[in-house]
Amino acid sequence: MGILVKNKFFLKKGMFIFAGVFSAIGIVFNSVAMGTDYWIVSKGSLSSSETNITINYGLFNGRKTTEGQLDLAPVPYSLTVFCPGGEGVCLVSCGTTDVEQKQEFDYLRFGKTEYTCKRATTALKTSRSRLVQLTSDISVKEAARSEPVRGNDQFMDYGLWVTTLIFLSLMLAFQVISAGLCFFNAVTVPIEMLIGPMGIYLANGVVGLTGLITLSLWGDLFSSKLSSELAIQETILDVYRMSSSNLGYSYWFVLCSLIFAIASSVCIRFRNSLRKFSNQNVVGVESSTPGGMLY
Template sequence: MMNLYKRGMIFVTFLGSCLSIALVAAALGTNYWVISQARRTPNPTESDGHIHFGLFQGKKELNVAYGWRTYQFSVLELMRQDIDFMIYGYWLTTVVTTVISLLFTTAAAVFAVINTATTPIGTFTGVPGLYLWNSLTIILQMFAVSFWVAQFSKKLQHNVMSLEDRKNLWTSEGMASYGHSFWFMVAAVIVHIINLNFIYFGTSDSREKKSTVPVTEEKGNGAIMLY
């Protein structure tokens, strides 16, 4: 029964890792790390704009009382054209840590399945490995989240417009916010923290110790009765 409980708890972490893989993949593949509105400073009441972008691609819709115009753009190309658009080092760190965290999440899922089916004795393949892969994933995902928060704080909350748009007096000052792609990463961190809790409570020796207490007491009582 105890072994079944342990394997069941570990299998739950496999499901959690699969959810995390989906969340991180969605964060990489969707273009809503930042969303913002925009206005032209000379005529803010007659102009309107909507911008959203992810780590690689984005979309903006601008209207200056002549109808909406839609533009697709590359985030990397914008950074090449305008060094003030984003801090390249922060962007690169966010991308790299997000991608590597996806690899560690996959490892956590694979070894969770292995530990559900068998009892590996290796450090990296057994229960210590489950702690390792999930912990490394949390660290990497926290790096991605932290560097994007720093990026937003230093650059994106003040401006998400291209250099050309700024020359045309467009501004997004104070109108930007985090999009759901960013929150996917935050959710993935929470999932792995939950995974660590399942691993701890599923593999802790405390339950086994509790289950052996009655047996010990019974033996002690038997010895007393014998004397």
Template sequence: MEPKKKNAMAVTLVLGILGVSLLIASFATDNWVTSSPVLQRSTQTPGNDTDGSATKYTGNITFGLFRGHRVLDYGIGPRPQDINVVCSGSDGVCAWSNSSDSAKRADYIKRVVKFVNINKTNGTVKDLIEYGLFNFGLWVSTIVMLALGIVWGLVSLGFTAFNVVGKPIETITGPAGLYLWNGLACTFSLLGALLFVGLFTKDLSSNVLPKDDVEVGWVSKDRTKLDYSFYFVVGAVLSFIASNVILLVSGQKLSCSYNRAGEKELDNGMILY
């Protein structure tokens, strides 16, 4: 292989490692979404909000694909809590539970499902969001797409390393295969990012709080945004795209340049025999 093309392969290998690392980091970190909810309630405390205006207490919530953390201040000091996602696949919904006990989380999702079943009849989707529910299908699809992105990214890394140190004689193991593996890793990573944007736009941007908090007066709408764990996925997509661009610019063709060499070696072996 020409030095220019081999150097391009090495750069592609580094970008592939970066892309896979970013995808793994997105799973490992719990900062896909961050929110700064406020507690709005009218008080008549003398010397404080005597005009009946809303008193606002602040909170902070961050979470990833499986777990998160929240701190809410009801006016008597911050109350930190870990939160975990609980789902009912049959009902197509997920919710956040602040209980560390699996039995309590199971009980919570049962109450959520009961609420869902009641409201399915009434068709009040707005109430479901206000209860802190989000779409199960979009959530699972996001995880599956990102997992496939990691798998194809690892496949791409393996074949890229083989191209750097070896001489592949099959088209699928040569540059054509690298275009394919990088393309698949990029596609699935991009689909995962788009699915999560859909989930965020549809459900999470409206409310990330359970109904108990909403009824007290906590509000998270217009105070929630995507956080850096999500942008790790965006970075991974760009890394896979850059890998294919570098392969293209370096002159790597969509056919393996070692096919003829392999055939020659085979012919020589047959002649010697």
């Protein structure tokens, strides 16, 4: 402990750097969680034949693969989370365009024209932000709609999905703030309290809160619906029986990101403890020095 106290650079700057690195690692984990397609991982089989299906998808996109006895190789299909406006539910659609996704949704929701999934080609559709396009850009007359033939429980809950995205985005934003404050404090001494150690504590506190909410929201969505009904055509039509459904590594990366936020706060707390210990030692040495020795 004494060596750490004597090293002023480590005491004043080093722990801020460590805290900033931990925050930066948390940003990486959170970004990977948002961008990867393994929030849900499931396997199943066709009820009437020995055809297996493997599914994985994330907050925006995913993939499913079917394989039967007559298939020379697994048949892949791309998936996209599709949330038409005004319905309150989302479909994990195998359509490759907005028109196809809308057609599949109308078929499954309202029993309209049948839609068959098309296998993925080598030129897969690139991922795009569904935060910007939360509703379909296909104009459909209200008179064309009919009563749903399938209940909300067979689809993904739109409210929980979009709330998960909001809190995950807030978590990422405050992680960036935390990392920025850590590195800022490593190179300068701020005057304002909110951009000093207190600001780092508050930013990491918000990261922790939003991270817990994100994990709880998606965990609730999984346990209440997606563990049995995957919001895809195969489970909505009750064609495939899913043998296993689990939360994938993308979901658990959010927990890892949360742990690094805690580690960042621990570094700042450890720095403050070292400073107090150092100040106590200095005061102790000064008070024990005989007055006559100074002259």
